[in-house]
Amino acid sequence: MAGGFPTDTRGNGLTGIVPVVFAAALFAWFASMVPTIAATEIIRVSIPWIPSLGIELAFLVDGLSLTFSLLISGIGTLVLLYSNTYLAGHPQYARFALFLTAFMVSMLGLVLADDLILLFVFWELTTLTSYMLIGFSHEAEKSRRNALQALFVTGAGGLAFLAGLILLAAASGTTSISGIIAQGSALKEHAMYLPILILLLAGTFTKSAQVPFHFWLPNAMAAPTPVSAFLHSATMVKAGVYVMARMHPAMSGTDVWLWTLTILGAVTAVFASLLALRQTDLKQALAYTTLMALGTLTLFLGQESGYAMTAFATFLIVHSLYKASLFLVVGCIDLSTGTRETDQLGGLGRIMPITAVAAALAALSMAGFPPFLGFIGKELKYAGAIAVASEPLFVAGAALLSNALMLAVAGVVAFRPFWQGSVPSGQSPREAPWQMWAGPIILASLGAIFGIYPDLLQVALINPTVISLTGEIGEAKELKLWAGINIPLFLSIATFALGLLFYWRHVQLRALLERGFQSIPNLDKGWDSFLDGLKGFAKWQTQLVQNGKLSSYLFGTFLTIAAGILLTLVYTGMPMIAVDLSDVEWKHTSIALLTIAGALLALVTNSRIAGIAALGVVGIGIAMIFIVFSAPDVAITQLLVETLVVVLVAVVMLRLPSMPKAEFRLNHAVLSVAVGASVSLILIAVVSSPLDLRLTDYFEATSWPEAYGRNIVNVILVDFRALDTFGEIAVVVIAALSAYALLRTTRKGDQK
Amino acid sequence: MEFLFAITIGVLVASAVYLMLSNHLLRFIFGLVLISNAANLTIFVSGRLTDGAPPLIPEGADAPLVDVANALPQALVLTAIVIGFGLFAFAIVLVFRAWTTLNSLTPDDMRLAEPEEAPK
Amino acid sequence: MNTFGLNIILAIAWVAFTGSVSLVGLITGFVIGYGALWLIQPLIGTSTYFRRVTAWIKLVIMFHYELIVSSFAVAMDVLTPKHRSRPAIIEVPLDVKTDTGILLVTNLISLTPGTLSLDVSEDRKTLLVHAMFADDPDALRKSLKDGMERWVIDAVEGA
Amino acid sequence: MIEIITGSLIILGGFFAVIGAIGLVRLPDVLLRMHASTKIGTLACGVIMLCCAVFFGTSDIIIRAVAVVLFLLLTAPIGAHMIGRSVVSTGVPLWKNDGIEQSELDAALHQEHSAPGEPRT
């Protein structure tokens, strides 16, 4: 999209406007709920959905969900407005708007859902829609790859998450979230608590790109900037944080919870802010600061203190506001100059004043300068950190370091491009159209407004949120710019000092980090090798199993048969066998031997005619068996069929080459014998116990009186079991038609 | 009696399996004929064997006077034989087509549907 | 032999199958036989002829006599360790004209042991016979012509 | 009485069958073997069908027995003729009696017969 702003700023007509209006309407609707929530009430609606599984379409509006809803719909509105110009005249804008709106709705559903499964439905929907958005410029290999990466990582987490939810539902006997929370600390004592926690965190950490799953998020920036602004700052990545917050009352307070969240949060925060400083691409830098924010939020959720909770609520809002606006600003810079590389940018302040102001406001909030909300947020952070029962120094240190780095990054992103250096030659930047600076300005100034009038937030959102997090109102700490001379204040000052130092030396620092990060394994590279490994393994396995050779398929099948039977035999033990040879006549024996001889001849011969003749012998032998054991009809049929078989083979062989000499294969021989032996064995066992002849007796009794036939076999065929016979002649017809088609298929259709 | 033919069936099956495993379609066909004969015989033997008393009702009688052979398996075998013939007929034609179109009777050389190396 | 005659034969055959010799059976057989003939119509030649029953009887008797006698000759040769047979393929000129005649001659020659009719030339003039005891081919040729073929001609073509 | 006749005829028939079979095995070339198998076999069948006729004596069985014989008389020679002409046309080597002793003859046959028409196994 580089190379100047769209000339036609009227956007995309209705397809552009409608989504904006829709989002705005949603925002208004949620705003209208603020009074209720501020009055520390909640709104819950539920419609039965899958009663047989106890799943409801249940939605809950409380402080937490309302805060999120307002952020989502509010920022959504501005982003959609922004996009309408950013992507003005784009042939696929309709799809873009559709996906973005769909995403917004799913996100709202996610934060409002009061049913675990319903929540998961929306969770996956956000994954799906974000996949479509990340891959929006789908003709570029890179964006396809990154879309898949994001989908795969979050999808993997999602599946663990699903398992966790199912266990959670099973453990607490309900899928209703408020229901679970109402059960108080029951869950924490439950035997399945740990597995549930691990699975849920697996889901949330992947979704919120916590270390070590962070690698997908920067790549997801392949998406158009508005998407990054929306998904990767304000909303989707916070879904994981949301779930942790949502489950906080029911699950927090255990050591596992405390330590996992604290440590991983802290590590993510520091690590991400270092990464952020290392970036030269503005968007990437912002992406990593988002990680840092998420880490911090996770860090807070590890605790239970009112400070931590208040800090969480505040910082949640703060971050969304400034981060979204900064992303949009970067979008403006990008469009205006055609680049996002810090060292190719400068002196934009005079050319794009409004954008510059927006950037400045946002950055100051981000850096945590008074009187911005960011400052309050930071103060609370420190307060919270100190309030942390365990290891305050560790937490405080982490917070300090990350905040300082944030300040530096803020400078790099929002100060340097505007107020340092001059516009490089070849760039002809212009001020962004109003649709594009409106968003940043509004969001950024909100940061200031709330900073100056924190009570607005306090009552409307912070307190209710803290209630949702802790359960008691009392926990909520007051937001104020001036909290007196206290440790947080000192820490703030330290932050400013350190941060400015970092900013001043950020180039050297970056070089240093570059060297440092060479040593750290790059999970993004790991991703590719993982995929290749997967493909390689799949190929290997498939060539092993599905090698295209019929002989090995048959071998496998027969092996399964033999192994199946014989191993089962080992398991069950020998069935009852009674061998009775008393009634065997020499006639029977010789017929049996003749048949066997025929089979063996067919087995050994390399001459086709000998083979056919051998089959003929087997046929004759079996016919003799049918004759001796009084089955004339069967014998006749057998002989007729045998004759036809010979005829057909004789005809076909006219065109077939002679058989090659077969070389002896021991493994085949062993397998064959095994199969044959097992069949014999089973049959012997079967005939060892007497046969129940109810059916036959009935046929003999009714064949003549009721079916008017003296040939019982024929009566069975055409009357008792006529349906079999019908199916059977159907088989014959189909066989003939199929074979006919196969023979004629090379001709021009079928002619007489 | 049944024992004797159970053994016979075993041999039929064994030879059939060996033939089917040999990587040659004509041998496979031979094996197919053998093994379907074996299957039919299995049903017949499972229904127990009766010497020289076909399941026919003599004129004037309402039911067989002596105890005759078990008619049901005979009917089943008859059905199975005919079905088996249908399958065989198709199979042999398929083998013929395989020879005329793929010019080979050794299925392991037939690699059109599943080429040697899957296309990248 | 004309269609009617063939049809009668079939009707009788039918009666034979059903084993119930009755007018109804004969008529049914006639009808079904007619159906069968209708199906194979293109095969039926138009040659029609009046058969001599006596010739037929003679043919039958002589045939069986030949069959028994020569069977023993063959049996001897089979059972004795030394092969006394002097096999040879000889050509026998055919006088019999009609299809039925040719069929009868060849079949009967084949059925009497010691001789085996291999093939009839396309022009139906000569018959290829394999003889076990062809010590004197001409004598054999003569005996075949005056014997089997003669009787057949008498019976079928009534020269 | 009937039993005696039947029984002896049965044995006779069986005897014929065996002779035919022996001929099939012992005689030196295809056509000679056919002499033995085709007709003596037919003869054996004829005799045994005669037994049936005599034994049962009922009209339907007699007719059926006769039918069997007639069918054989009609079909056997045709089959024989088909094989015979294929023997001639494919030039399967035939045996000439030049008074050699049987033993040597068999030996002679063996290389001679490993002319065309041999599965060399």
Place this chain on the structure above:
Amino acid sequence: MDGFLEISLEIGFMCIVFSVVLAFVRLIKGPSLQDRVVALDFMTVAIVAFCGLAAIRYGTSAFLDVALVLALVGFLATVALARFAERNTERSRERTSDD
């Protein structure tokens, strides 16, 4: 049933089975394609006889029907194989053998 008939039946069966076995020997030995066909043909005829004996042995005419069908249809296989032998050589003079 009379003892003599019993015995003669047994003998008859033995003869038939024995002749089938002999035919099988020829079938294995070949050597020519036609030899095998002849052997098979002989077996078919032998089965007809077998049916006849069975009919007497069990006193059921049912087995005669088997004989009837076989007598009428059995030679079809012979014809088909003989034709194969002939055509096979027509198609490839140098390959009179069947393998």
Place this chain on the structure above:
Amino acid sequence: MSWLLALPVVIPFLTAVLAFQTRQSPLGRWISVAGSSVLLIASIALMNTVLREGVIAGQMGNWPAPFGITLVADLLSAVMVLITAIVAVAVSIYAIADVDEKMERLGYHALFNMLIAGVVGAFITGDLFNLYVWFEVMLIASFGLLVLGGRPEQIDGGVKYVALNLVSTIMFLTGIGLLYGMTGTLNMADLASAVDGADQRLLTIVAVLFMIAFGVKAAVFPLFFWLPASYHTPAFSVSAVFAGLLTKVGVYALLRMFTLVFDHDTAFTHTILLWVAGLTMVVGVLGAAAQSDMRKILSFHIVSQIGYMILGLALLTPLAIVGAVFYLVHHIVVKANLFLIAGVAQRIAGGTELSRIGGLYKSAPLLAVLFVVPAFSLAGFPPLSGFWAKFLLVKAALDVQGWIIAGIALAVGLLTIYSMTKIWAQAFWEPHPDGIEPKLSSLSSRDRAAMLIPIAGLAVLTVIIGVMPEPFVQFAEASAAQLLDPTAYITAVLGEQP
């Protein structure tokens, strides 16, 4: 009552006869469509009755069970017949565009309807040998359809398909013989009690024999070779109906026999099934991951998803059976649809080999939408039918502490996502290698309608099942109950037992 059961089998046969008589004219295809529609009506009627009156049975030829052949429909049979009819309608419409005159002259429509008849018969019969017969009808018809057209790769695939299926068929036949030899009966309801009298050790062995025979039909590990070897070769309507229905008949047979008859040693038999299920899921999905042709990917996925259904049977808890039934129904719809879509891709983009096509997202958005629904349903994304199927089975597995198998099921789900997105990325997102822009408008209006209507219809069905799963879940619960307690089934067939 008995006619209600007979008609679903009779109608396709009549259709086949008529369609064959008119094969020289275009009338044949319309007869086929009409026949399938009538079948649909009949199966709806059947479903109604079963829902109202429970299990119904009809004694063919008025011969009382277990002597004659009984047709039975419980909820499972009824729904399988219904879904078969739906697929039949969809495919017979699709065939108007997909099947050329040459194939029609060779009797495509007759074969197709006979195939349907066989499938329906298999679902609705209550007699083991009759089941064998219907299997054969289905099998031989599938042979014909598979090689119809006679392209070399069809013949190649056909050889393998035929060879391996014949083996299983003969196994099945042998098994029936043995089971009859043990119990003296063929009626399944009668068998349920008859087997109790038999030697239980022997019964287990025979059970395994059946497991293998049906296993080949159902294409489970290690017996599935025939499926990926052949399913990508025939005409698209053919592979669609194969993919939808054939393997499911095997699954149905397993489901029926191993709840009704072989329930004597579940500790053994169903443990085997559990292993089979796991391995089938994994091997199948990895096989798909290794492919780069749309139809081959889909074929391997059939195998993988058969594993899920077997998992349901193996766990044998009510919820698990519910999952299996739900999965069965969902999978038929979705998988058939995906093959139909592949056919459209072939027509407008010129192939199914992913490296040789592309650009469908840009220039054929409608097709893209129609693909996304079944594809992501297959991948188990909510709120599509596949999610609930997977959800039920995973929950069932977790409920019995089957951690590993549940883990496998989920992991396989992830890999399914992987290969669905692979198709999406390479056939839809990626530009066409030849730079052409595949458009639906390149199809004649008749073909466009004939191909897209069934696809859209099935897609809508998928969404409905996904968004309003309750009735389907309830239904699956009811039929699972019938399977786990076959008393109703047995009583319907044999009458009140003393």
Place this chain on the structure above:
Amino acid sequence: MNSVILRVGTRYLAGLLLVFSFYMMLRGHNEPGGGFIGGLTGATGFVLYAIACGTQDSRAALRVMPQTIAIWGLGIALAAGLFAALFDDALFTGQWLFIGATETDKGLPLSSVLVFDIGVYLVVFGSILTLVFAMEEEI
């Protein structure tokens, strides 16, 4: 097949086989035989015909395409089963009509079962010929 003997022999045998096959089918209900056996026997007649005189002649003699015979056979068999519907019986319930029945003698039976067996006959007959003719022509 340019064999005078075979051709002449076939003239008699084909007819004989055909008649014999009808006989086998009709008596099937009471003695060995029936639709399959009949159909197979009848088919062998025409197979022989085809071998002896070539498929052109035998197709001509048959007049109807064998696959048509087969499919009609299927139709007839199905009709025989559906016939029961007229009497409100289940599919494939045998319907019997005894001509000239007395209390001692059942008389001449006509039945849907017989029709069914005829259907079977035609199917087997037609199918085998479809197959054999096509093979003779293609191979």
